[in-house]
Amino acid sequence: MTNWSEIDKLTRVWLKESRKNIIQSFATILEIQTKANVNDLVTNIDKETEQFFIENIRANFPKHRIMGEEGFGDKFTDLNGVVWIIDPIDGTMNFVHQQRNFFISIGIYDNGIGILGYLYDVVHDELYFAKAGEGAYCNGKKLPLLSEGLVENAIVGFNAQWLVSNNYMDPKKLFPLIRDVRGTRSYGSAALEIAYVATGRLDSYISMRLAPWDFAAGKIIVEELGGIVTNLQGERVNLLETGSILVSKPGLHENIMQRYLKEQ
Template identity: 40%
Template sequence: MSQDWQQLNTDVIALLKEARQNVLQKMRNPLTVAEKTNRKDLVTNVDKANEQFLIAGIRRLDPTAQVLGEEGFGDHLTSLQGRVWIVDPIDGTMNFVKQQDNFAIMIGIYQDGVGQLGYIFDVMNNVLYHGGPQLGGVWANERPVSAPADIALADGLIGASGPLVIHDVAHMQKIVHDSAGMRISGSAGIEMINIMKGETLGYISHLKPWDIAAGQVLMNTLGVQVSTIDGQPLDMLSSNLVLVATKKAQRDILQIEEDDVSL
């Protein structure tokens, strides 16, 4: 890894640790909660304040980069040329509001459209998963993370979006039926962590760039496949129906989509 990337990684870790402390401090006070698109799509004063804090820090660290943030405090991007930071200040806001647990702070750093560094901070457990091509691996704090076992769909649990299964979008009921079982965490970041820990073999959900940017870098580094539900590369500037899975499970799921069958 070049000295520039090494220093950037050190600085990002410091920024995220400070962001975590800010979030924990704000959690001691009543939250201001608002709806974005509906009653299940929430935003809080902490989401907004944390994104503003992170973007200010990124501007100091990397003044020429563009920043895409969930709450709109970054730039309006039309391409991924140059260096682009993609920020989710609180991933799993409903969990944050209702549980005060199972949420993450996430940053993905891309260079000319290619993921270079990814960070998923499990705030309440104080574990920062970070890595990418520029680090040559993935770490949970200081501990190296091994690639998860490449198991087939039938042999493992799968993370899923509840509404996709309820409405049987993209044959989700068949996919879940063929797996060993379904788990729902309510946070894309936590779902990525479950995959890295080997607790699940994959995850399927409608995701926006900030939901998957960090996870895609970490998953790719560990040999886990990230694609659309029909196996195509993600468009990192739009919403996608995303399939994250081991190679064997991805093949199984793509076969279900190709067969176009349902229960």
């Protein structure tokens, strides 16, 4: 039987240790590389942080499998067993340029069901956490369930660059939504923006393209608060592939889908 309390205890210790190492790196010269394109950055700290978690998970939970952004984990065709889905630094561009507005994201799943979710704002030392069936918390303070929202009152996390890219869907489809909401924000970290939906700092978050490690932890937290997480077709997100995502308060999610995204 899986000891989730022990997993939670150790994960929190590892997050704190990672924070110390990352903060210390601010005074060093980073090794910066690019991945898919010139704006898709990865640093030595991304890699070292992922390796740190993997080494500790393997040492303590050798039967668990690990999906990590930087490729040091396992290969996946299913989600059987206990699976850790890790983004060591979500918001690497912010980490490089701002030394803030980046998160560590860890979602732990059991046969495809989210059990433990951690979104950690490293600089501000804010830990957003949820355990399935037991609520969600920020630094130990229980978060209230999300209330229903309206489009005209909504602040939506959305990167304006999607409006000039037609690689994933017709950007004109989103013009009416962007026009009708109260405002939009772009923070450069999916983990941060999903955490902000969980706390009500944002009402919704939209992305045309996210990998599982970008949203796996946030999905657990938001759903524990009654929020809705789907792709832009209103379907369940796939934790084995990259795709679009819509994270919203209840009511607001259905409103966005029906008024702006549903095929006519």
